[in-house]
Amino acid sequence: MNAMDIEELKRRAATVEDIRGWNFSRMKMWSEPAPWTYQEIVRRYLRPTDRVLDIATGGGEVFLSLVPFMGSGLGTDFGPQMIATARENTPADLAEKVSWAVMNAQNLKVEPGDFDLVLNRHGPVFLDPALRALRPGGYFICQQVGGLNSRNIIRLFGWDSGGDYWRDYWDRHGFAHQDLVSLQTQLTEAGCRIVAQGSYNIRTTFLDVESLIFFLKAVPLPEDFDIERHGERMLRFIEENSAPEGIETNEHREILIAQKG
Numbered sequence: 533m534n535a536m537d538i539e540e541l542k543r544r545a546a547t548v549e550d551i552r553g554w555n556f557s558r559m560k561m562w563s564e565p566a567p568w569t570y571q572e573i574v575r576r577y578l579r580p581t582d583r584v585l586d587i588a589t590g591g592g593e594v595f596l597s598l599v600p601f602m603g604s605g606l607g608t609d610f611g612p613q614m615i616a617t618a619r620e621n622t623p624a625d626l627a628e629k630v631s632w633a634v635m636n637a638q639n640l641k642v643e644p645g646d647f648d649l650v651l652n653r654h655g656p657v658f659l660d661p662a663l664r665a666l667r668p669g670g671y672f673i674c675q676q677v678g679g680l681n682s683r684n685i686i687r688l689f690g691w692d693s694g695g696d697y698w699r700d701y702w703d704r705h706g707f708a709h710q711d712l713v714s715l716q717t718q719l720t721e722a723g724c725r726i727v728a729q730g731s732y733n734i735r736t737t738f739l740d741v742e743s744l745i746f747f748l749k750a751v752p753l754p755e756d757f758d759i760e761r762h763g764e765r766m767l768r769f770i771e772e773n774s775a776p777e778g779i780e781t782n783e784h785r786e787i788l789i790a791q792k793g
């Protein structure tokens with residue numbers, strides 16, 4: 533990647549739009565192959581008659597790709613703008629099968645035991661309400677961004693890893709820990725059977741500076757990204773992490789599948 537100065541970085545940053553819903557499709561990335569995709573895994577557990585709850589659905593982008601394979605779905609998020617975007621994103625042929633509601637994951641207003649499958653992809657996990665929504669024998673599938681994700685980026689903000697940052701955040705807010713190991717313990721204590729769990733940590737590369745800036749503006753970081761405050765640091769980061777193909781980081785994902793007893 534060619535060297536650039538701070539003015540050019542700012543000029544390019546000004547061309548980068550904010551994320552809409554939870555849609556990362558404008559990013560140009562190369563990644564080493566991942567051993568699974570979340571959608572493939574969920575589809576193995578989905579039956580065509582299942583009623584499915586998606587917690588913290590964002591703009592429903594990923595959930596909508598699964599709706600054709602289920603009986604009916606409810607996508608929830610605490611952000612009204614997210615749910616408005618999910619409604620806009622719903623194609624006419626799926627409108628009968630999926631509904632959307634603004635709901636806090638801490639207090640889901642659904643009938644107990646109403647769902648065959650409860651999903652949470654990259655959202656905050658509050659197990660009591662999630663398990664209450666699930667029928668006995670139903671599956672809970674949760675994928676989280678792992679604690680080692682984008683580690684070189686997290687280090688720019690003074691933390692050794694996102695895992696360290698989030699543990700501190702959960703402790704400060706009195707939330708149960710939401711890493712894979714902690715969730716397994718909590719699920720087992722709640723009487724669930726752990727069906728499977730796994731993780732991967734692969735190399736991934738931003739193919740242009742705009743994709744990196746889009747990512748920094750979109751994802752939760754220890755500090756909100758601000759080009760005026762973080763620009764010089766970003767320039768050094770780009771120089772230090774440039775490879776022939778682009779700017780390197782890593783993608784760490786954890787998945788957990790549990791069955792309610």
Ligand SMILES: C[S@@+](CC[C@H](N)C(=O)[O-])C[C@H]1O[C@@H](n2cnc3c(N)ncnc32)[C@H](O)[C@@H]1O
Pocket residue numbers: 554587588589590591593594608609610611614635636637638652653654655656
């Ligand atoms: C990282 S996004 C994931 C969106 C989607 N599940 C996906 O995988 O693309 C996290 C979502 O969690 C939502 N969220 C954060 N806290 C929440 C809460 N307490 N209750 C419900 N949704 C919440 C945010 O509004 C955001 O849409």
